[in-house]
Amino acid sequence: MTLDSLESLTLKLTSLSGSISFPSKSKCSPLLTTIDLAENSLSGPISDVSILGACSALKFLNLSSNSLDFSTKDSTGFRLSLQVLDLSYNKIYGPNVVPWILSNGCGDLQQLVLKGNKISGEMSSVSSCKKLEHLDLSSNNFSVSVPSFGDCLALDHLDISGNKFSGDIERAISACNHLTFLNLSINHFYGQVPDMPTKKLKFLSLARNGFQGTFPMNLLDTCAELVKLDLSLNSLTGTVPDALTSCTLLESLDLSRNNLSGELPIEILMKLSNLKAVSFSLNNFFGHLPDSLSKLATLERLDLNSNNLLL
Numbered sequence: 001m002t003l004d005s006l007e008s009l010t011l012k013l014t015s016l017s018g019s020i021s022f023p024s025k026s027k028c029s030p031l032l033t034t035i036d037l038a039e040n041s042l043s044g045p046i047s048d049v050s051i052l053g054a055c056s057a058l059k060f061l062n063l064s065s066n067s068l069d070f071s072t073k074d075s076t077g078f079r080l081s082l083q084v085l086d087l088s089y090n091k092i093y094g095p096n097v098v099p100w101i102l103s104n105g106c107g108d109l110q111q112l113v114l115k116g117n118k119i120s121g122e123m124s125s126v127s128s129c130k131k132l133e134h135l136d137l138s139s140n141n142f143s144v145s146v147p148s149f150g151d152c153l154a155l156d157h158l159d160i161s162g163n164k165f166s167g168d169i170e171r172a173i174s175a176c177n178h179l180t181f182l183n184l185s186i187n188h189f190y191g192q193v194p195d196m197p198t199k200k201l202k203f204l205s206l207a208r209n210g211f212q213g214t215f216p217m218n219l220l221d222t223c224a225e226l227v228k229l230d231l232s233l234n235s236l237t238g239t240v241p242d243a244l245t246s247c248t249l250l251e252s253l254d255l256s257r258n259n260l261s262g263e264l265p266i267e268i269l270m271k272l273s274n275l276k277a278v279s280f281s282l283n284n285f286f287g288h289l290p291d292s293l294s295k296l297a298t299l300e301r302l303d304l305n306s307n308n309l310l311l
Helices: 046-054 097-101 124-128 242-246 266-271 291-295
Strands: 008-010 034-036 041-045 060-062 067-069 084-086 111-113 134-136 157-159 181-183 190-192 203-205 210-214 228-230 235-238 252-254 259-263 277-279 284-288 301-303 308-310
Touching: 041 046, 046 067, 097 124, 242 266, 266 291
Parallel strands: 008 034, 034 060, 041 067, 060 084, 084 111, 111 134, 134 157, 157 181, 181 203, 190 210, 203 228, 210 235, 228 252, 235 259, 252 277, 259 284, 277 301, 284 308
Antiparallel strands: none
């Protein structure tokens, strides 16, 4: 079968199974840039993907939600030059996966999504991907000290949540000054909340780490565009500062499960006119719930449980 003018092939959710291969006497269209085989039952090692090297124009490859795995016996590396690669939610596990994928260079790579596997080991080679805009390594088994992301001037979206990363995250992201999305939740970061390298953040989650100290005033200098802030499940102490009102675009604020105290900061909430969801639960706030709460017209969810409040 030959489709010489084919530019995009989507076979998502079509019950495909078996390994990735070409039918005999078939060849790849020289115009084919996009292949989407997500949400099927494809199996075999991800090295089988190299057969798609025959598709010289291929730039977008989505193999998410299949049953692909990784063989440590394959030393040839990933032989495709892609802009977008999504291998999320497969059965890829073990160390050396990231170095293997990037072993033949990543000069054109803009998006790399590996979430929902069991990948471990080193991933420092991503610092060589100068055009990388979107990196998602969430929900894997990384347990190394987080490496520097290098000259990450193109990086807009970084999600390393749901691992066991530790180390100096402030240093690691210090050059990533175009980030708009940063998720560091559910890792092993400790100490003071790090300085953010950019004022462009819209989403920031530092939840479920070991961050300590008072409410991080450094965040308030970079929150002009912040829409969601999640600092829950840490060990923050002290009061919520008035300067939080500088985060005027906030829609979601989660400070639950810390050791914050002081009077419930109602006046601060009143000045954040875009708030839709607020959680201050499991802290040590005190005070009354005033009638003025009813003036928070956009608020959809308010969780204040397990504090010292009076009606």
